[in-house]
Amino acid sequence: MPDRLYPLTDIQKRYLNDWTHRFFVVPPGRRSRKTLIGSKKILLKAMRSPGHRFFQGAPTRAQAKAIFWKRMKKWSKPFWKEKPNETDLSITLINDAEIAVVGLDQPERIEGQPWHGCHLTEIDDMKPSAWPQNIRPVLSDTKGFAILEGVPNGKGQLYDMALYACGGAIPKTEAGVGMFVECPTDPEWCYYHWFSEDVLSPSEIESAKRSLDQKVYRQEYEGSFEGFDGLAYYGFGSENIIDNYDLDKTLEVCVGMDFNWDPMSSTIWQEDAQGNPVCHEAFKFHNCGTVEACNRIIDHCGTDVSYVIFPDAASNNRSPHGETGKSDLVLIKQAFDSRGCEFSIRVKKTNPTRKDRLNSFNAMLCNGAGERRLKVMRKARHLIHDMQRIPMEEYLNDNYTDSQLGHVSDSAAYYIDYRFPVRFWEQSGYIPGVHNA
Secondary structure: OOOOOOOOOHHHHHHHOOOOOOEEEEOOOOOOOHHHHHHHHHHHHHHOOOOOEEEEEEOOHHHHHHHHHHHHHHHHHHHEOOOOEOOOOEEEEOOOOEEEEEEOOOHHHHOOOOOOEEEEOOHHHOOOOHHHHHHHHHOOOOOOEEEEEOOOOOOOHHHHHHHHHOOOOOOOOEOOOEEEEEOOOOOOEEEEEOOHHHOOOHHHHHHHHHHOEHHHHHHHHHOOOOOOOOEOOOOOOHHHEEOOOOOOOOOOEEEEEEOOOOOEEEEEEEEOOOOOEEEEEEEEEOOOOHHHHHHHHHHHHOOOOEEEEEEOHHHHOEOOOOOOOOEHHHHHHHHHHHOOOEEEEOOOOOOOOHHHHHHHHHHHHOEOOOOOOOEEEOOOHHHHHHHHHOEHHHHHHOOOOOOOOOHHHHHHHHHHHHHOOOOHHHHHOOEOOOEOO
16 A cells, blocks of 8 residues: 555554454544544555445544545545546545545535445534434444544543443553553444554654643643543642742833723733743722723833733723723723833734633643743732632633632733743644644
């Protein structure tokens, strides 16, 4: 076959050559070759099964095409019966076997025709009804097989499938060895797992550990089913608190700002000699307009420093905090201009997702290598209060039982995410919906 895979580990060889089981649950981490091996299994099965039909599916057609189509065309070219159908995204081999690439945003499109096997990726991003109501039933008449893989996204559909395949308890995987389990009550099902570090270079793994917080690293590079329970800022500990850090007038003063109606919130930061963020102070402004809040920040830090302001993207909207018809962004400029301050503003068109902001924050609080880069002055008690109390579920839903929670930490997050963003695909070369091998 063309394009030999990189040297495979023992567990990967076992998975590639396993034709005994019918349903394969495979949740290794990013860049671990799981999609490459699954694609090779599909092609091998098609070459050995004249007239049979197989499909590879992803949550959307665009994702499916980007992940599977180019690779499968290249690998299968020596065995084409005719040129692939670029409209239907289907390939017919010389033995009349067919391989199709489909998007499962409309999973009913696979119904009404026989399928002898499938390869599904990013299971947790698919509609919950797709597998039980659309995909599993079309495999019944043919006794078809299914490769069910993806990187875990919390404890979602892939977690439930892994639990079933493992008989109710997912065992611990050993680095360099991997894990295989056959379901004790339903031997058609099995579970294969290994770590990204088994195939990636040590330098890449160390880079990922330094860039990502511990939970995100375990999820993305170890394929761990990390539950989003407990506290949102789970990386925060007493080691992140310091007692003394004076503002250095020669360094930029970074200001994160959140424009909730009451309270408005702001955090004051500087970056130390190693480029690590230190929170000097955290403010809650009650019954306060934007201009007044800016003046109080300037009164605290002085007019003889250079400010870099990181506001909520909502600052581009009309402000409820001041002059009619003006945005908070305009009011910030007016306030700092009127005091003769040197300043610049860094604001995104839209705020990052809450999950992205949280990942960036936790990665600075404590990364996968155990480093705590972000420090908070003890006197910044409003920020410490948030990080010690915000429940994960309330954070993700942006719905707090205590209406005073969340605003100060949000002001900090706009600065942290802008200056120290964590996007695992930017770090590793992974681009959502484009490539996920």
